[in-house]
Amino acid sequence: MATKRSRREEEYLEALYLLWKKEGVIRIKGLAEMLNVKPPSIVEYLDKLAKKGLVKYVRHELITLTDEGIRAAEGIYERHKALKEFLMALLKLPDDIAEDDACSIEHDLHDITVNRIIKLMNFFKENPDVFSTLKNIVDNAYKEG
Incomplete structure (x- = not known):
């Protein structure tokens, strides 16, 4: 741990x-x-x-x-990068907001939560078709809301 x-x-x-x-x-x-x-x-x-x-x-x-x-430090930085990537990819936040938010939450999330986000992002990288489908769903959700 x-x-x-x-x-x-x-x-x-x-x-x-x-x-x-x-x-x-x-x-x-x-x-x-x-x-x-x-x-x-x-x-x-x-x-x-x-x-x-x-x-x-x-x-x-x-x-x-x-x-x-x-x-x-590498572990902390990897958490930061993973959270920023998640915020940009799935919540469609602009770089500056994703950066600020990643800085705000990276220290407070449980290790299990961060590890699951990292696994999810790795899964999407290995399965771009799944990510594309999810991205379309997310895009439509933001258009409606």
Whole structure:
């Protein structure tokens, strides 16, 4: 079973991961901008993540995700992507709304719920004819409502 993490911890791990993937390095300033918090708050929380073995951080140096931190962050990011894809594909939400909503709900859904959404989306990818039929039904429902 996955470790239950706080919303804040998940937000930090996901932001750290995205910065690392995008820029190759993680800096306090970039993380503060991404999370819209002040650098001292970042430093305080990085110390907590370091104590949990999720990051390596020495003040005034670059931040590094540990192997455990990378695994946790990848899992959080995969949840986010799956939820966004679900919201866009089945609810026909535009990208920006799906992004915001995925961010809002990704931390609160039970793992079983997210895993079933992922399985459903994988099923649709493997069975495009079924997805096409469902998409037509959904399209018609939105036209009527």
